[in-house]
Amino acid sequence: MDGRVFIIGLGLIGGSLALCIKKEHKDSFIIGYDVNKDQTRLARMLNVVDETTESIEQGAKNADLILIATPVKETEKVLQILECIQLKRNVIISDAGSTKKEIVQLAGNLKNKGITFIGGHPMAGSHKSGVTAAKAILFENAFYLLTPEEHILEEQLHQLQNWLSGTKARFIKITPEEHDYLTGVISHFPHIIAASLVHQAEKTSTKQKLIPSLAAGGFRDVTRIASSSPEMWRDILLHNKDVLLSLLDDWQEEMHKVAKMIAAANSAEIFNYFFYAKQFRDELPQKERGAIPSFYDLFVDVPDYPGVISEITGYLAKEEISITNIRILETREDINGILVISFQTEEDRTRADLCIHKHTNYETSEGL
CATH class of the missing domain: 3.30.2130.10 (VC0802-like)
Structure with missing residues (x-):
């Protein structure tokens, strides 16, 4: 495919998407924009993009494909800007954010103007950030969730998948509501638990000075996802609050059940609790790439x-x-x-x- 691709957000995800498109569609022309001028400069210097622009308006007006690879709160602002621009009628817009329901709803104004928006979420990442960490292989064999609304034509969905074919990802079509529930269970909620375990250890360390030293091994590994960006997780929790509040209620019930087993000293129940958890965990696919980057x-x-x-x-x-x-x-x-x-x-x-x-x-x- 040839055409003009505009990527908003030149970090790890945006930069990697640019590299994937350049690799598969050599006749395409990729324009990049980022609020961080250093990232913009590096993206051009590293040939991640063919050209950079000073504004979203300038980059978007003649684009055939627009990819928004920014934090979800920034994506909200970008969508509002795009609503006010005279875009090409056949342009396809997609994002790469971790929540979908609110973003798809916010894109409703684009739909009213006849513009195609298809929510997207490449479920891959890295422990490095920024455009210098971008790689064309980042998404290989990863799940790439797409959340088209009912009015989106199959032809438009296939066109987006064609643009993104260089990712070598596994595309799955689900609703925005399904997306937010699934990612809430296997990504968002575990990050909350990891952060809460760290908070508990930090509070305990004021009374027991050995806690930081002992936590340097396995505990640090178990909770390593708690080192993710606070800004990103603030936005994700606010965007997916209904799902997460429900999951927190379920978690409290689960912990109440564990507390009862321990209080009753029920040896068989305690054994089975860990046995079935181990069994399910051991049966999880080892070679698959999921919502949380593998270590x-x-x-x-x-x-x-x-x-x-x-x-x-x-x-x-x-x-x-x-x-x-x-x-x-x-x-x-x-x-x-x-x-x-x-x-x-x-x-x-x-x-x-x-x-x-x-x-x-x-x-x-x-x-x-």
Whole structure:
């Protein structure tokens, strides 16, 4: 396909979408806009986009496809701006936000003008942000949820999917209401729980000074999604409040059930509670990409001596294997430490595992 594509928001998601479109539709011309001028400059410097613009109005007026890759609160403002612009009649507008019902409702004014809006949500991400982290492979095999209203023609939906075919994502069509419930259960709600666990630990640490030290291992891993952007999660919770309030009610009932089991010292019920949770969790697809970015961790048992980290990273750099994070889980004199290296893809983790075994005799294991 050829045509003009306008991408609003040149961060990780917007930049990656631009790269996917450029890869698949080489005759397309991609214009980018971001309120952050540094991101705009970097996007052009890295050839993520072909051209940048100083305003949404200027970039949108001749576009055949407009993709909004901004936080949901900013998407609201962008939609209001687009309503007031004389757009091409056959333009398709989509977003990439984490909530859909309110956004689709806000796009109603575009519908009244005969403009096609199809809500979208690529369910992939990274532990890095910004356009410098953008990759054309970011969405491969990820679910890409599309939430067209009933008036949207199949031809228009297929046209959008064609534009986005370079993502190599798995497109699923659902209603905006279904989207917000599903993402509420498997993404939004877990982020609330992770944040609440951190708050509980922080309060306890005022009385028990060992809490921060002991929380440095498994607890930190369990709650790592609590390190996500506070601004983003504020907006998501406000946009999806009805679903989340209902889920919080269900959670309180669940915790009340657990409290009763413990108070009654019901050994069989407690065992079954963990047994069936383990069973369901173990049966979840291991190779699928879901709503929360996967953590591809590699645990390396390394001797505790100066320079061991640079030794490992040197081997990985030599084979051009990118890492997203690295840390020591535990190091004490005369015993092995555990080096935790995080990667963006399972492929990178597998390559790193082979690389380390090729150059060293260190034991490795994957994160669960």
